[in-house]
Every structure is written in C-alpha cells, then in structure tokens.
Amino acid sequence: MKNQTTNHDVKETKIITAPLEMSPAVLNSGGLIPAGFGNFLFPGVSNPLATFFPFGIKVKQWVKPNISRDHIIRVTVGLRPHRPSGFVVRSESLGSKTLVHNYGHGGSGWSLSWGTASLVADEVQKTSAKKIAVMGSGINGLTTARLLQRYGYEVVIYTKDMPPNVTSNFAGAGWSPTATLVDEGKYTPEFKKLLTKTARISHRFFQDFIGIERYGVEYQEGYAADDAPPVAHGADYIGSDIEDLVGETEDMAEGTTPFQYKHVTKHWSMRYQVPRYLAAMQDDFRIAGGMVITKEFKRPEDIDALPEMVVVNCMGLGTKEVFNDPELMPIRGQLTHLIPQPELTYRFGVASAGLNFNPRGDALSCGGSTIPNIWDSTPDPHEVDRVIDGLISNVETRFKLS
C-alpha cells in the first residue's frame, strides 16, 4: 500500500525539564530547551524547571494524519437507536413476568451505559428475583448484565448477535451523553433531570476503568476547527447541567496549533477503545458465571418461554420489531476506518463540513455522518469519497504540517 501523506513530524519527545504548556517556539524546537535557558529565566538557579517538574514530561509534537484511500481497511455502518423524547428505562408487567426496558440511547449509548444500567438495577431490586434475563448483547446489554452481576444476581443473556455484530461495535466512540439523543422541543424537563442523573452516574463508573489496559477507557485531546464560529447552545440545551463532565474547552490562539482555521478549540474527553472494551466486558460477564444463549425474539410472547421471571430489554433498535415503539427510529452513521496510526494522539473535526478523524487502537476512524430514518446499513461509497477527499483536502490545505 502506498502512503500518499508521508513525512510525519516527530512523535512525542521525552524531556526532563519542561512545563506542560510550552510556547510555540519551544514546541517547534522539538521540545528541547536550549542549554542555559533555565539560567536565563532564573539566574543563579542551575536547573529551576527541574525543581518544579522533577519528572520526565512528554511534550506534544504535531503528527500529520495519514489520510489516504489506500489506507482504508474497512467501512462500517451503524444505526443509532434514536427516540426524539429520549431513552426508555421503565418496568411493566408481561403476564406473570416483570419486563424492564432499557433502549433508545441514540448516539449516546456508550456514554450513558452505566447510568441506564443503574436505573435498571433500581427497577430489578423492587422484585424478589435472583435470576435475571437480559435480551441483547450490545453495550447496554453487557453493561446491564455486568452491573446486575456485581449486585449478586445470576444473569443470562439471550441475544440474536454478539459483538462484533452489534451496533455498539460500529460507534466512534467517546463521551457524548447528548449526541443524537433527543430532538429539540420533544423532551420534558423531567427527562433532562433524568439524563443529568444518568450521565453523572455513568461518568463516575467509567472513572474506575481508566488506566486498566484491557478496557481501553482513556482521555484524549481533541480539536474542533472551523471558519464558522462554534454554534452556541440554546437556553434549554439538554446537556446544560452536565457540561462540566465534558471538560473545559480552550480557545487556541493563532500559531499555537498547526490548524489554519478562524476558530480552533481544544478539549480533553473520555474515549473508548471499542473492540477491546467489548471483549473485556464479555470476558468479565463469563468469568462471573454469566451464560449467553443465542435466541431471536420476534414478539412479546417469545419472552413467556424464558424461565427467568424478570427480563430486561436491551435490544436497541431491535425493540422496534418486538415491542413496536412508534418513536424508535434509526440514525445512520458510517465510519471509514484506516490503518491505525499509533503516533497520532489527537482527534480532529470540522463540524460545519461533517468531517472528523479519531485515532484508535484498531483504526484511524474517519466519519461524521448522521442521517435519520434510513434502515439500510450497506456502506455508501459516495460517503467514503466525501469523508476521505474532504479530510485529505483539509489536511493538505489547512494543516501547517509537512
């Protein structure tokens, strides 16, 4: 395969004395502080910065993304399970059984997974059951199953498909607790409160995975660049009470990044290494004694045949066929995955153009599409062209990197 965008800058340089925020001049020097620099700043002190920063500190070097058509390794399409009024977690009676729903997470299913699982656990604890059935094995089925196991329940998963053949495997995926979750004007103030609670619970659960290699929950630096000013949220923005969980956004002055746009902002956010996390969750489920049974549900009556008296529905968009929720609809998203580029450590997006790249362990994922009400999950070659050509053009003309 030929790489059309070679000539990377150097990766990250480990140095012994430097503050985290470097001036552009120092950044461009490759992170090396010229001899005597410390003395110039602090006469009489032999190595003053080492006093303040005694450990080796990594200084960022800008790496050019390898976006090229011949780096494409796969194209995936996922249908986000969207409901204009938001996700559903509630219990109902189904004959002699208790059915607890947990579906409709839109583009926020990863982010909210521990939070909605926790709401489910509250419902399950109202029953006297010890053995629980979970329908579905995407991020929400697995997380719900794991949380119930942690609470001491015996859990069986019934599912049509396992990862990687689930929508959850086709996500971006990062902390985005409001992405394509609700439609403006369609949700209630009560739902906003519920979302706030749910997102906070979920965020806290994820904190305990950070630093454990096998899950791949990480913080990553991201840049939003555009010539159009950032879109301000309206007064009733659904996420206004959880903005602190997203992390502070920093306006980047001209010359502090290589990105040549009128507006550039930086923020840190939580990201998930998708295949690694899903595999670890499945392992955890089995290690804790969980059983997975392949089964496709067609109608609510199919649930009668299960031996468990409490059943949790985590079938995502599959809920539409079985329970006929009129609100539930797909929002299609396509990702074009390129050969992984481990030295690239920042995400980047141009929102007005619907373009972004996201470096992960399994790929450099490129995308940006959200198309409502399309049930077709066949990859669209025109969308591949739009994303790859668009990103190449941005990198070649707007990134000051050789």
Ligand SMILES: Cc1cc2nc3c(=O)[nH]c(=O)nc-3n(C[C@H](O)[C@H](O)[C@H](O)COP(=O)(O)OP(=O)(O)OC[C@H]3O[C@@H](n4cnc5c(N)ncnc54)[C@H](O)[C@@H]3O)c2cc1C
């Ligand atoms: C391109 C894209 C990017 C995304 N980015 C993000 C992001 O950055 N952050 C974020 O938080 N979220 C993101 N999402 C959203 C997230 O992926 C979804 O919200 C999440 O995957 C929904 O998970 P789920 O477990 O509810 O459903 P699914 O993953 O669809 O799992 C459903 C499970 O139910 C089973 N099932 C379905 N029907 C039946 C049936 N009839 N009988 C038996 N079993 C059945 C399936 O086999 C599967 O195991 C993104 C989604 C897409 C498509």
